[in-house]
Amino acid sequence: MQVQHTVVDRVDQVADDVVSLVLRGDGTGSLAPWDPGAHIDLTLPNWLTRSYSLCGDPTDRERYRVAVRHDPLSRGGSEYIHHYVRPGRALQVSLPRNHFPLLPAPRYLFLAGGIGITPLLPMLAAAVDAGAPASLVYVGRSTSAMPFAGELRSRYGERVRLVATRRDGRPDLAALAAELAPDTLVYCCGPAPMIAAAQAVFPAAYLHTERFRPAVRTFAANTPFDAVCARSGRTVPVAADQSLLDALHHAGHPVATGCREGVCGSCEVTVLAGRPEHRDDIGAPAGRMYACVSRSLTPELRLDL
Template sequence: MSELELVVKAREFAAEEVLALTLRDPLGRALPDWEPGAHVDLLLGPGLERQYSLCGDPADRSAWRIAVLREPAGRGGSARVHEQLGEGGKVRVRGPRNHFRLEPAPRYRFLAGGIGITPILPMLAAAERSGAEWTLLYGGRTRSSMAFTGELARYGDRVTLAPQDATGLLDLDPVLAGLPDGTLVYCCGPGPLLDAVEERCPAGALRIERFRPKDQQASMDMEFEVVLARSGRTVPVPPDVSVLDAARAAGVEVLYSCTEGTCGTCETDVLEGAPEHRDSVLTEEERAAGDTMMICVSRCRGARIVLDL
């Protein structure tokens, strides 16, 4: 996976407390390809890695655009970006990575809440180019807190803006009731919105991306063994230790970031055994297949699992 040092070529506010950054290669080299739904990791300092969706034009390989919501009660990543990452500043960026791909479909229903508009924005342009029928319902606390509304205006009445202070909570039933066959629903935003959409959406139609881990109904943690196939090691994983931490303690280098099961950085191939999935990334179909797992949070259903590490 690519890790680059990029320079901030432009920064502007896309809404109240939402800072949009344009990142370029210092030597003007083309950046890696990406598709709608992709995100990158900003490596802001030791132990300070944050994931942000790419929200520019995938066809423009000269620049990446991200948008960062300032979160006063956060863990310091957004404050670092807002306060210290100025125009001309450099930042290390890893990625892109995509667990929220826009799949081909004849029609889409897009739903976004707050900063969740960022991965959806390039999806709209892609759906438009494909000739698909689509609509977007976009909510936020206030109109002034909702990012990129100027860019969305070109889509006319296919976009419905619903600031909560004016219209209340998003009215999901008219959007999701009676979906025609073949419709895909893409949703990104705060947890309560995603949970409400999940309750209303037909099985197999929904694609979501979470910024915070979903509450999991997990079984009691038990000790098991993980076989690190490439490293030739077998290590125990006690009840209070993650597979990620056990592998690192055994001296195995593993790429990871959020440690919450939301970013997908630590996704690892499962060669044998049955994972107990506790992530907020994989679809139900991917979970059922059991081919990969997020080792920062997921565990083993049995006594032994073999991983491609």
């Protein structure tokens, strides 16, 4: 995995349980470019890797900004960032990747739930800069729990509607869908119930979603298979109770790791032959699979490793 070396420039509390980190390059050159919707993996000093959407200004090649919600069920990522990451701390980050690109459209509606605002912030800015009619419905339990709410209201005024559910209840997405102008692209990022509610009312062809937690789905029982690594010439058996990613790691094949839940895309591998069973929430491109969750429908998968 190609990495970039950054230094934490700022840590700011941007909501009750959310901090934003501004990362700058280590002085050896500009940071890699990115487009709205992109994310980076942060490799933390405790060896965990976590993915975060970039929510700063894509034209600023000197800095990245991400925001991190403190997850009470943290497996060590957000916990570490909230407690130990301070200005001056060196952090390795991946190159930006984008599974949630902003497509050209005559108009946009953005739907954000909580920390799901992060990929939508630069999208809204890009849409407004392009002169497209764009509005944001931003939902959180209270305005103090909604990162960047003040920044959004002061920058975009009436384009932004803040919905604090404790005060306002849930937004009526069916009413929003009913009054949607033709050809409006809808971008939604938030918790699973919000995405499900959006999928129930907006036409699939116009709705783009990104999850930060995997959808709950059921799959056939796991079966073992072999991963044939074409470049090394090694065959790696993958047991039924083991992920392809773990099997590859145990066999000494370095595959990048992030969420381990099929939502970040860090562990993408190229499939040369065989039929993968895709279990990710990203939508693997043809010829690729995500090794942390996806398995095989054939006894053997040939991988470009």
